Amino acid sequence: xxxxxxxxxxxxxxxxxxxxxxxxxxxxxxxxxxxxxxxxxxxxxxxxxxxxxxxxxxxxxxxxxxxxxxxxxxxxxxxxxxxxxxxxxxxxxxxxxxxxxxxxxxxxxxxxxxxxxxxxxxxxxxxxxxxxxxxxxxxxxxxxxxxxxxxxxxxxxxxxxxxxxxxxxxxxxxxxxxxxxxxxxxxxxxxxxx
Numbered sequence: 001x002x003x004x005x006x007x008x009x010x011x012x013x014x015x016x017x018x019x020x021x022x023x024x025x026x027x028x029x030x031x032x033x034x035x036x037x038x039x040x041x042x043x044x045x046x047x048x049x050x051x052x053x054x055x056x057x058x059x060x061x062x063x064x065x066x067x068x069x070x071x072x073x074x075x076x077x078x079x080x081x082x083x084x085x086x087x088x089x090x091x092x093x094x095x096x097x098x099x100x101x102x103x104x105x106x107x108x109x110x111x112x113x114x115x116x117x118x119x120x121x122x123x124x125x126x127x128x129x130x131x132x133x134x135x136x137x138x139x140x141x142x143x144x145x146x147x148x149x150x151x152x153x154x155x156x157x158x159x160x161x162x163x164x165x166x167x168x169x170x171x172x173x174x175x176x177x178x179x180x181x182x183x184x185x186x187x188x189x190x191x192x193x194x
Contacts, residue, residue: 024176067107
C-alpha cells in the first residue's frame with residue numbers, strides 16, 4: 001500500500017508541473033534537489049532520445065526560446081565560448097528549444113555550435129519541468145513555422161539547469177525577463193564550486 005501511495009504522489013507531482021502558465025511570472029519550475037523527469041527530446045537527426053539517457057552524465061541544460069531570438073543566439077554563443085572549460089570540468093552542454101530539428105541545424109551552423117541541440121517542439125520537456133507559458137496570439141504564426149506546426153501557443157522561460165548524473169538539479173538560473181541571461185563566467189564559477 002505504501003508503494004502505491006508513493007507512486008501516486010510521484011505521478012501527481014509530475015502532472016502538477018506538466019502545464020502551461022498563463023504568463024512567464026507564474027511558471028512553477030522544478031527546483032534545486034528535484035529530479036528532471038524522463039521525457040523524449042528530438043535530436044538534429046530527427047531521432048527521439050530519453051532525457052534519462054541524455055542526462056546520464058553531468059550536464060548543463062540550456063533551455064532557450066528559439067534560433068529566431070537574438071538574446072538566445074547571444075547566450076548560445078556565450079556557451080560555445082566556454083564549452084571547452086565546461087567539458088574540462090566534466091560536464092556536457094545540451095541546449096533545448098521548441099524549434100524543429102531543421103531549424104536547430106540552422107542555429108547550429110549559424111552560431112558554429114559544437115554542443116548538442118535538441119527539439120522540444122511538443123513541449124514535453126518544458127512543460128514537465130514547469131517553465132512553459134502561454135504566448136500572445138501574435139506569436140502563433142512564427143512559432144508554428146519554427147516548430148513545423150507542432151506549437152503555436154507556448155514558449156519556455158529561458159533557463160539554465162545544472163544536473164548531476166542522476167538527473168538531480170544542482171543549480172538553476174531562470175528569469176521571466178527573457179533579455180536577462182546567465183553569463184558564461186558566472187556559470188563557470190558555479191560549476192567550479194559544485
